[in-house]
Amino acid sequence: xxxxxxxxxxxxxxxxxxxxxxxxxxxxxxxxxxxxxxxxxxxxxxxxxxxxxxxxxxxxxxxxxxxxxxxxxxxxxxxxxxxxxxxxxxxxxxxxxxxxxxxxxxxxxxxxxxxxxxxxxxxxxxxxxxxxxxxxxxxxxxxxxxxxxxxxxxxxxxxxxxxxxxxxxxxxxxxxxxxxxxxxxxxxxxxxxxxxxxxxxxxxxxxxxxxxxxxxxxxxxxxxxxxxxxxxxxxxxxxxxxxxxxxxxxxxxxxxxxxxxxxxxxxxxxxxxxxxxxxxxxxxxxxxxxxxxxxxxxxxxxxxxxxxxxxxxxxxxxxxxxxxxxxxxxxxxxxxxxxxxxxxxxxx
Amino acid sequence: xxxxxxxxxxxxxxxxxxxxxxxxxxxxxxxxxxxxxxxxxxxxxxxxxxxxxxxxxxxxxxxxxxxxxxxxxxxxxxxxxxxxxxxxxxxxxxxxxxxxxxxxxxxxxxxxxxxxxxxxxxxxxxxxxxxxxxxxxxxxxxxxxxxxxxxxxxxxxxxxxxxxxxxxxxxxxxxxxxxxxxxxxxxxxxxxxxxxxxxxxxxxxxxxxxxxxxxxxxxxxxxxxxxxxxxxxxxxxxxxxxxxxxxxxxxxxxxxxxxxxxxxxxxxxxxxxxxxxxxxxxxxxxxxxxxxxxxxxxxxxxxxxxxxxxxxxxxxxxxxxxxxxxxxxxxxxxxxxxxxxxxxxxxxxxxxxx
Numbered sequence: 001x002x003x004x005x006x007x008x009x010x011x012x013x014x015x016x017x018x019x020x021x022x023x024x025x026x027x028x029x030x031x032x033x034x035x036x037x038x039x040x041x042x043x044x045x046x047x048x049x050x051x052x053x054x055x056x057x058x059x060x061x062x063x064x065x066x067x068x069x070x071x072x073x074x075x076x077x078x079x080x081x082x083x084x085x086x087x088x089x090x091x092x093x094x095x096x097x098x099x100x101x102x103x104x105x106x107x108x109x110x111x112x113x114x115x116x117x118x119x120x121x122x123x124x125x126x127x128x129x130x131x132x133x134x135x136x137x138x139x140x141x142x143x144x145x146x147x148x149x150x151x152x153x154x155x156x157x158x159x160x161x162x163x164x165x166x167x168x169x170x171x172x173x174x175x176x177x178x179x180x181x182x183x184x185x186x187x188x189x190x191x192x193x194x195x196x197x198x199x200x201x202x203x204x205x206x207x208x209x210x211x212x213x214x215x216x217x218x219x220x221x222x223x224x225x226x227x228x229x230x231x232x233x234x235x236x237x238x239x240x241x242x243x244x245x246x247x248x249x250x251x252x253x254x255x256x257x258x259x260x261x262x263x264x265x266x267x268x269x270x271x272x273x274x275x276x277x278x279x280x281x282x283x284x285x286x287x288x289x290x291x292x293x294x295x296x297x298x299x300x301x302x303x304x305x306x307x308x309x310x311x312x313x314x315x316x317x318x319x320x321x322x323x324x325x326x327x328x329x330x331x332x333x334x335x336x337x338x339x340x341x342x343x344x345x346x347x348x
Numbered sequence: 349x350x351x352x353x354x355x356x357x358x359x360x361x362x363x364x365x366x367x368x369x370x371x372x373x374x375x376x377x378x379x380x381x382x383x384x385x386x387x388x389x390x391x392x393x394x395x396x397x398x399x400x401x402x403x404x405x406x407x408x409x410x411x412x413x414x415x416x417x418x419x420x421x422x423x424x425x426x427x428x429x430x431x432x433x434x435x436x437x438x439x440x441x442x443x444x445x446x447x448x449x450x451x452x453x454x455x456x457x458x459x460x461x462x463x464x465x466x467x468x469x470x471x472x473x474x475x476x477x478x479x480x481x482x483x484x485x486x487x488x489x490x491x492x493x494x495x496x497x498x499x500x501x502x503x504x505x506x507x508x509x510x511x512x513x514x515x516x517x518x519x520x521x522x523x524x525x526x527x528x529x530x531x532x533x534x535x536x537x538x539x540x541x542x543x544x545x546x547x548x549x550x551x552x553x554x555x556x557x558x559x560x561x562x563x564x565x566x567x568x569x570x571x572x573x574x575x576x577x578x579x580x581x582x583x584x585x586x587x588x589x590x591x592x593x594x595x596x597x598x599x600x601x602x603x604x605x606x607x608x609x610x611x612x613x614x615x616x617x618x619x620x621x622x623x624x625x626x627x628x629x630x631x632x633x634x635x636x637x638x639x640x641x642x643x644x645x646x647x648x649x650x651x652x653x654x655x656x657x658x659x660x661x662x663x664x665x666x667x668x669x670x671x672x673x674x675x676x677x678x679x680x681x682x683x684x685x686x687x688x689x690x691x692x693x694x695x696x697x698x699x700x701x702x
Contacts, residue, residue: 123653140639307478
C-alpha cells in the first residue's frame, strides 16, 4: 500500500517535473563528461566559482521566463543592462554616494521595463517589435550617455570605489555573491510563478489573453509588473557585471541576449506563451554556462563552443518537438509503411 | 489621409526619408545632392538585400534572426575560396550555395520539424557564427583580390555592378510578389495557414523557399560586404539581423504575416542607413545614431498601432450599429466598411503573439 503511494507520487513527480529532471540529468552527465576530460572540473570550488562568469544570464532569464509564459517577449534587456551600467558609472563619476547611485540605477532599470509594458499595452503592437524599438532606444541612450560623459567605447567608465568592485567577489557561506543573488531570485520567482495567484494569472494570460481579460484578470497590472521586473533584473545584472569586471561599458549586455532566450527555451517554456518553468530556466542556465566553461577548460576555443551551444539548442528542441508531436510522427510513419507495403505487394 | 497611409504603409517610411533629407537640406544645403542619394544607396545595399530576404520570411509569418551569421559565414567562405585561387564567378556561386544551404536548413527546421522560427534560428545563429569562426580560426581574412573590389566600383550613373544587381533583384521580387501566383502564396501562407493549405498552396514548400531565398540574399549581402570593405573581420554581420527586421517593420511589414510590400522594406533599410550618413554630414557625433533610429522606429510603431486600433474600433462600431436603437445609430452615420480593412482586422485577430 505504502509502496503504491510512493510509486504514484513518483509518477506524479515525473510527469510534473519530467523536463526539469531531464535537464538535471543532462547537467550531471555534462559535468561528469567534462570531469573525465579534465579532473579540475569536478572540483567543487571550480564548479562554484566559475558560475560568476555566466550567472548573470540566469538573473535576467528568470523574469524573462515569466514574460515569455505570459505570451510576450522582451529583447531589449541587453540594452537595458548597458544603459544601467553606464548610468551607474556616470552617477559614481558625478560623486553621488554609492548606495544612492545603486538605488537610482535599479529605478532606471525598472523604468525601462515599465516603458516597454506601457508601449505594448498602449499600441497593441507585437511585443517583439516594440522591444526591438526600445532595444535601439536604450542601446542608443547608453551610447549617448557614455559619449556625453566622455568615455571611450572600449574602456568604458572605470575607477569605482574598491568596496564596490569587491562586492561581486564576496563569499557568503562559501558561495560567491552572484550565485547567492541568483539562488535567491530563483526562489523568489519560483514561488511567485508556481505558488501564487499572480503566477496562475501569468499562465492564463499566456494561454489566452482575450479570455483572461473577459475573466476580469488584472492583465494590464500583471504585464506592467512582469516587464518592470525584467527591467529591474537587468539593472541587478548590470550592477553585478560592473562590479565583477570593474568597469561600466555600454555593450555589457549585448552578449547576454541570445543565451538568456536560449536558457528560457531550453528550460521548457513555450515561446508562444502559456507554459514554462522557472526551475527549468535556472537549470538550463547552469547547463549552458557549464557547457561554455567546460569547453574552455578542456581547451576548446570559445568559437567552437558557440557553435556547440547553438547545435545543442537545436537538438534539444527537435527532441522536444518530436515528443510533443508523437502522434503526428507515428501517423506519418504508418502512412509511409502502408504505402511501402502496398507498393511491394503490387510488385510481387 | 489616414486611410491612404493605412493602406499604403510604405508611405510612412517614405515620409521619414523625405523629412530627413529636408532637415539635411535646411541645415546644410551644399551637402544635399543627387550624389548624396547615391552614396547612401551604396552603403544601404547590404541592409537592403537582408531586408528583401526578411520580407519573404516575415510575409509567411516567420522570423529569421540568423541572417547576420549567414552573412558572416558567406563572406568568410568567399574570402577563403578567393584566397585559395578559385576564380571569382565560381567563388561567388559557391558562396550563394552556402547561403542557400544555410537558409534551407532553417526552413527545414521550421517547416518539417515544427520548431518555432525564432527558436530554430536562434540556434542556427550560434551554429553558423561558430562555423564561421571555425573556418577562419578567429582571424581576419585580408588581401582579397582586386577584381572583387571592382564589383563595388561605380559603373554607370555612379552605381556599382552590385548596386545594379540589387535594383534588378528588387524589380524581380516586386514582380514576383505582386503579379505571380507563387508570390501571392507567400501572403496566403502568412495570412491564414489553414486557408492557404485548403486553397492548394504547398504550405511547407513555400515556407522553406522563403528561408532559402533569405539565405541567398544573406549570401549576396556577404559578397557585397567583402567587395566594399576589401577584407573580412571576424565579427562580420553580427547585429545585422535586428537591423534587417527593424527595416522591415519600419516599412510596414507585419510580423503577424500577410501584409506589407517589398518597397516598404527597401525604404526602411534606406532610412536606417540614411540616419548614419546624415548625422555624419551634419557633423553630429556617431553616438546619436541608435538613439535617433530607436526614437523614429518607436514613433512609427506607436503611430501605426494607434491608427490600427482606431480603425478596428470604427469597424466594430459599424458592425454592431444595426443592433443598436435607431436613434443612436442615426446620431453617428457610418460608412460601409471596406473589404481590405476587414481582411486586415481578421489577420490581426488570429494572432496574439509573434
